[in-house]
């Protein structure tokens with residue numbers, strides 16, 4: 001059997017680890033280690049290694065029936081009118097995202113990346129929120145503060161943090177679950193971050209922005225970085241979230257919650273999602289499914305099969321991510337291009353733009369101009385201006401619930417894959433307080449329903465039930481629950 005070998009990046013998170021994909025004649029593929037990849041030196045986490053099982057090709061459909069791509073594109077052209085809303089969270093190339101921006105613009109709309117924190121926080125902060133610091137800077141920091149769990153959320157950061165420790169850094173983790181590599185695991189009131197963490201200009205703060213992130217928490221962390229002079233890096237769950245944010249930065253956008261609210265109140269009747277599965281991304285899956293059911297037209301342009309494609313009126317199936325031509329910008333702002341030459345998505349959108357000649361070349365030039373570079377060289381991170389910003393008045397929402405079911409996030413979570421983690425985690429005190437017995441699953445109840453699920457004892461914060469997979473009775477990233485056996 002013949003093989004086509006693609007140089008590409010893992011689509012699992014914004015680290016964008018380099019890899020090879022070996023595609024066989026029958027369309028199945030294996031991955032291979034790309035040892036000269038600057039970002040990850042060939043190493044991959046479990047998600048990257050299991051990519052062949054995690055990525056399933058999409059199929060073009062109209063009203064549930066399989067059709068040729070060209071027929072789906074025709075249906076797409078007929079269905080999109082003025083008033084459509086557009087979403088692209090950053091699971092595709094900058095060029096494809098820009099093509100969608102052109103289409104949206106032609107309909108008097110914008111493409112929403114769904115990252116509500118960007119809409120809620122002033123533009124002077126956007127470069128700092130968008131582009132992080134070089135991963136090498138983690139290795140040379142004196143102090144590293146984690147507001148994420150690198151093992152679960154961004155696994156290839158672990159080796160960088162360990163290298164930092166080897167070079168003398170101390171590591172403090174502030175989160176729901178103790179991080180074993182940290183010298184210190186703390187629960188700190190955001191009002192005391194500055195005094196308790198004692199950071200300076202040799203420190204690096206690592207946090208996350210995802211579509212459900214409370215903007216006030218981002219503001220607190222931006223204030224902390226400003227006051228201490230520490231470098232700050234916001235990881236993102238989507239491979240090209242940084243590139244798509246850079247492309248969309250001058251547009252007034254909506255959060256995903258706003259989009260769902262506008263579908264529910266009838267002001268959005270047509271929704272176009274580019275490689276953005278709101279059913280997988282948003283924590284309250286039931287509420288999202290209900291809202292999507294109210295649309296006149298749900299149009300999905302996607303490179304992989306996922307839950308939203310099953311309920312869409314029109315599915316335009318593009319080539320898999322590793323086959324796409326175009327640019328990806330990772331969390332540190334590094335631009336990378338793979339060897340893929342596919343432009344199915346751009347061509348499909350191009351049909352609605354009157355099929356301009358050399359559309360890919362035009363979009364690619366625009367991407368390079370945005371990045372301020374003449375060509376992509378993955379060894380050199382483009383220079384980004386990060387303007388000074390003022391201190392913000394921030395009041396993060398206090399999670400005032402006695403027992404909270406909390407989503408941990410991570411590549412499997414954001415891609416709607418259950419993997420092997422069909423259990424929740426809680427500490428020993430929770431077991432005792434709720435009379436749980438070894439070997440007997442726990443019953444977790446919220447206002448929306450209940451699940452019976454296996455559990456594992458971990459060093460999780462008091463009152464927290466941590467989950468790596470979506471459970472049907474949740475209302476957000478944090479849900480008030482009771483636990484019993």
Ligand code: SF4
Nearest residue numbers: 010012013017045048
């Ligand atoms: S760390 Fe992220 S980009 Fe790297 S292999 Fe894992 S999921 Fe993929």
